[in-house]
Amino acid sequence: MSNGVDAKRLYVPGLAGLYGRFSPYSYAVMRFATGAVLLPHGIQKVVEGRIPGLETVIAGKLPAGLAFGWFAWFLTCMAVFAETIAAAFLAIGLFTRLMALVIVIEMAVIIAVFQWQFGYFWTNRGYEYALLWLVLCLAIMFRGGGEHSVDARLTREF
Numbered sequence: 001m002s003n004g005v006d007a008k009r010l011y012v013p014g015l016a017g018l019y020g021r022f023s024p025y026s027y028a029v030m031r032f033a034t035g036a037v038l039l040p041h042g043i044q045k046v047v048e049g050r051i052p053g054l055e056t057v058i059a060g061k062l063p064a065g066l067a068f069g070w071f072a073w074f075l076t077c078m079a080v081f082a083e084t085i086a087a088a089f090l091a092i093g094l095f096t097r098l099m100a101l102v103i104v105i106e107m108a109v110i111i112a113v114f115q116w117q118f119g120y121f122w123t124n125r126g127y128e129y130a131l132l133w134l135v136l137c138l139a140i141m142f143r144g145g146g147e148h149s150v151d152a153r154l155t156r157e158f
Helices: 013-047 051-061 070-092 096-118 128-143
Strands: none
Touching: 013 051, 013 070, 013 096, 013 128, 051 070, 051 096, 070 096, 096 128
């Protein structure tokens, strides 16, 4: 057994050393990738000036009384926050549980309000991709930053 990997259980026992060597880093890679893949979506909204367009889309989904007030602006800011700050913090593992929760909430809203009507497949504007992020972030929220995170260096975490 090499670092918790039982070579006898593997179809290719010679891979036990490789699996044992890199398995301690697998969670950190998954957490980093989850944040790092979401981050460009937020950066694109900021750099390319898509925030007013996003606010218009969000306002179009709200009841008339809320559509043109501060609430659409607030939801837009929260979406941009989730896809920039929360994604970056998730990638490095800082305030991991809280940032994962922020992304879980955003993805739940995206699925329920914007993508459910299109069905499952992302190729048809469906919720497949958002659901993947939601599930990954839900798992990360329960697990926390892990050993290879900024949270691990702090004395407390959320």
